[in-house]
């Protein structure tokens with residue numbers, strides 16, 4: 001049996017590469033997604049030392065921006081006009097919010113700022129420095145927000161890419177309107193596109209979450 | 215069956231509702247640089263000057279690649295490869311790549327790359343492009359003569375604009391090198407194809423390239439071909455000696471990966487007054503680029519579907535100065551079905567025969583093309599079940615005869631069909647001494663639920679609880695499997711998993727069959743089965759051992775096999791197709807031309823359903839794609855400049871939540887022992903095939919207006 005990186009990934013942490021052929025405890029599927037791939041480069045010191053180009057703009061020229069994200073204070077070096085989405089994804093590693101259209105029409109990048117959804121692709125980070133920002137990663141501790149639970153029960157996702165935006169938008173709707181009717185659901189959710197077309201199940205999941213919340 | 219055919223939650227569901235599923239440019243790599251592509255603003259000509267000096271001086275810019283300094287590859291392909299010469303083949307062609315410390319720096323610098331062109335006039339207007347005949351099957355019978363002699367005839371022309379896949383995840387890749395070993399996280403439907411391309415491009419062994427695609431945010435065909443950007447990402451990473459993330463913007467995607475071609479078709483049907491088809495001539499043309507021929511089976515759609523002795527399906531290509539089209543969900547079939555199924559609807563009014571009835575009159579019980587039997591075909595049952603659920607018998611025949619208040623109501627129907635294909639695939643299974651199993655195959659899951667259905671098939675055939683099975687895919691380190699496309703994945707990879715499980719059982723039997731004193735002493739492979747964690751005799755279930763005990767008895771920690779499945783020889787004697795019947799209700803506000811698809815009933819016969827939950831998801835998705843294609847989607851081109859104009863999600867319309875009302879998808883059970891051992895046919899394309907025609911037919915029934923040019927937008931009804 002050759003070493004299989006991906007198989008290895010299922011049971012090792014990056015700092016401790018184990019041979020796939022030795023003891024292999026069963027680890028549930030979800031860990032495949034969260035352990036090694038994130039830190040592939042860290043596994044390899046050569047990559048870290050390969051850095052030849054320090055940022056040309058000296059660090060102190062970049063304004064320090066402090067943000068409140070998912071209940072934590074964070075500070076990042078970024079130009080104030082940088083879209084919030086890039087700061088979340090590239091600086092803070094929060095890749096739940098997605099880039100898709102970049103022009104505030106698809107909703108894939110929706111995050112909550114003070115409980116209201118905003119398209120983070122079109123929101124300069126400087127505009128939300130005072131706000132409380134919540135991404136899908138911070139919506140619940142264990143993926144157990146009522147909307148997430150309903151999403152699982154109704155089996156909404158297909159490819160999954162739009163789902164973070166859908167869920168943030170649905171959570172906002174239910175926070176303000178615990179019992180929306182179909183039309184209200186359509187009106188609120190039509191801002192978030194799903195090319196796999198999971199719409200029918202999205203509507204059902206929202207109705208389910210509403211019912212469970214009663 | 216304990217797991218197959220039962221509803222099971224997606225194994226990737228939690229990852230996808232918590233934002234933890236990682237897509238191509240989301241992996242955390244150390245100190246990434248970012249690429250941004252500069253595109254041509256003209257459609258034809260040469261780059262006469264390219265000056266990167268201003269852009270290079272900007273802070274953060276690491277490298278600018280153009281045709282002057284990029285690696286030239288010797289890959290034998292007609293597919294477009296970036297930065298290989300100064301020739302401009304289409305508007306939006308990548309002509310430089312800026313690599314910088316941040317995405318914003320790269321994007322800004324891209325604007326400062328100065329380019330001059332020696333321009334030529336592009337030709338993109340389909341109506342005055344030369345037609346080149348493409349090869350196709352010979353005519354059946356004497357189509358032209360028999361058409362002329364038919365008592366009832368219709369002839370009509372149809373067109374479909376260029377459409378784009380627009381998956382929500384943009385195409386992108388993260389690439390890095392470790393010495394001469396390359397790793398690329400790509401948005402891909404086939405990691406093996408990308409690996410071959412990169413190894414050829416860089417002249418390194420395939421084993422040095424690892425392509426990974428664990429999650430794909432939709433692709434619908436747009437990531438089946440090897441696109442040009444993974445090479446750019448890898449080249450940039452090699453140049454700047456850092457990992458590079460390269461993602462297309464939405465606008466760049468329109469010229470980045472192909473599209474459904476512009477299609478024009480003419481259908482002539484000659485029939486007896488009884489409704490029996492005598493001759494069909496289905497002629498069509500699609501556009502392609504100047505440098506590569508892309509063909510579809512558009513005009514062949516009906517050849518295996520209807521009993522008609524005389525049939526011809528000539529097909530042409532239109533060479534244009536646009537990028538090459540590619541497969542887009544249900545390629546060829548959905549376009550062909552729109553024309554043929556509309557034409558049959560037109561004929562039904564001519565003949566005054568109900569459109570369902572007309573299709574049944576011409577029903578093919580065996581393949582009219584080859585005379586072979588179908589391995590299974592429950593289309594008739596689909597009609598019966600669908601019509602009943604929809605309430606078709608209450609339809610009033612005449613157009614404009616049904617109303618709901620001020621709204622006109624129309625009911626339309628159409629048929630869809632798609633081949634039940636299977637390709638060779640390999641899977642690997644390891645069953646461990648804690649009773650769990652690791653199963654892997656190098657296919658991908660772009661959304662339909664391959665992770666889940668393969669887990670189910672493994673659970674069923676290994677007799678192991680799905681919770682104890684981990685199925686992995688999307689990595690060239692796993693055994694070779696076909697790309698995810700053409701609705702072949704479950705039939706192909708599922709068969710490989712099933713076959714591998716059989717080999718696991720053989721190994722387990724070998725461990726104990728010669729051990730005296732065990733319950734399975736003397737057992738033969740044929741007489742055993744794996745059920746609930748036990749290996750036992752089929753003939754005597756009391757002679758049973760726990761699999762973990764079998765491993766212990768054999769003194770091993772695990773058993774492992776790699777197994778390749780292939781389509782059976784038996785299949786060759788049959789025609790293998792999946793079918794479906796669609797029923798659609800539209801409501802039309804005539805004063806505004808607004809159409810709502812208020813109800814869809816889709817009855818589908820596609821062999822065995824592994825997981826109804828994911829299958830219904832696919833079906834509903836296909837129906838909504840049909841709504842988009844019928845009513846909304848079009849990429850407009852300004853022929854003066856050869857430029858695609860609607861290149862964003864504001865101008866290119868796709869269906870939203872408010873466009874989808876009642877969609878009911880039903881499966882008509884088919885037991886098919888020919889297609890493969892599990893009886894799987896595939897369905898991801900099929901669910902879309904008949905929908906655009908059914909909607910257009912319903913619009914005619916509602917309004918009396920026949921719209922033959924998609925999309926059916928309000929202006930066409932006013």
Ligand code: FES
Pocket residue numbers: 098099100101102103104105106107108109110119120121122
């Ligand atoms: S990416 Fe922000 S709305 Fe589309």
Ligand code: FES
Pocket residue numbers: 157158159160161162163193194195196197198382431432661
């Ligand atoms: S689940 Fe694929 S885009 Fe929504």
